[in-house]
Amino acid sequence: MTKPPLTLYLAAPRGFCAGVDRAIKIVEMALQKWGAPVYVRHEIVHNKFVVDDLRDKGAVFVEELDECPQDRPVIFSAHGVPKSVPAEAQRREMIYVDATCPLVSKVHIEAARHHENGLQMIMIGHEGHPETVGTMGQLPEGEVLLVETVEDVATVEVRDPDTLAFVTQTTLSLDDTADIVAALKARFPNIVGPHKEDICYATTNRQEAVKAMAPKAEAMLVVGAPNSSNSRRLVEVGARAGCQYAQLVQRATDIDWRALEGISTLGITAGASAPEVLINEVIDAFRDRYDVTVEVIETAQENVEFKVPRVLRVPA
Structure with a gap:
């Protein structure tokens, strides 16, 4: 027929992409260097096939640092982690490798710089996504406010409308984000945006x-x-x-x-x-x-x- x-x-x-490529390479190189098991906090990247393949090679995936033994290396996923996570790994004297995508790290640095300049942050992102959790966790509680939609912009309560900056999750839709950014700028004309688009x-x-x-x-x-x-x-x-x-x-x-x-x-x-x-x-x-x-x-x-x-x- x-x-x-x-x-x-x-x-x-x-x-x-380059960030995913690097993150997978980090787990593989860690296994070569230290042998199995190597612990990974959260899925290294969001793909079951990739995660299963690395698990077969000796990676152990956990959700929290307290699930990792002190004497084995731990890797932080490409999505980034709150500041408290590497701080806790240091306190426990663990070997850790940060596989955060450099473009996500750039957003973290940006948020920290705005905070140093006295600005409160608004993050455009998805609640509960590990990247959003990681970025919001770079600054003290209440310093980063999350908006997911144009509607959220209308109700977000800020400390001072004239001392604000915004960052975005790197994996969002360009079109949706443009609408939210426009709404932020309309409501807060003095809001400071990134030098270059955060979306990777x-x-x-x-x-x-x-x-x-x-x-x-x-x-x-x-x-x-x-x-x-x-x-x-x-x-x-x-x-x-x-x-x-x-x-x-x-x-x-x-x-x-x-x-x-x-x-x-x-x-x-x-x-x-x-x-x-x-x-x-x-x-x-x-x-x-x-x-x-x-x-x-x-x-x-x-x-x-x-x-x-x-x-x-x-x-x-």
Whole structure:
């Protein structure tokens, strides 16, 4: 039986970003240097496949520092941690490695600088997301106020409307954030913003590629984990950019084939913590059912690389 034709648009850039790449490398190098087990506070990146792979190599994932023994190294996830966490690790004289993405660290430094200048912070982010928890935890209680929506801006209670600054979670939707920033500036005309957009280059690039791809595709799949903020934003961006059906899948077994019946064009992308092997797995699943022609939609090229911490580059 002949397979129906399918034009598969593949977004570029997609998948791993430099911060994720670095975080995974940190765990692998720590295992090489100190042997198993190495403890990791929170999932190193939000992807089950990656986490399971590192667990098989000897990483032990925990949610809190008090679950870690004193005599084994601990790694802090790419999302960043509150200041109290490394302080506690130091108090316990633990070996620890901070795998916080350098672009998240940049937001932490920014928040600390504003605080030193006497400004109260407003953070645009998702409540409970580890990156938001980590950034808010850089400053004393009450110094960082969280807003998630334009509606939140109208009700947020600040100490002094003339001494405010804002930062954002790095994995948000550019469009949603622009609306919230506009609302903040309208309500607090003197609010100080970041010198450069906090939303990271990888999040921006993946969203732009989806915007270019979405109008061409009848359906779109985003390979990524349900707890991955940047992956979920890609689904929203695709739907908003004109794609009638956008679905998040962790891997090929999650594809809802009935929802895709009768399509002749499909877009595929992946969140910043999804490895290329899972994207290829999804493409292969379509090759089994369709006569696939792949067309790459490239909107940017990435050549960013972040160094791993020095402690891992020197022999034990």
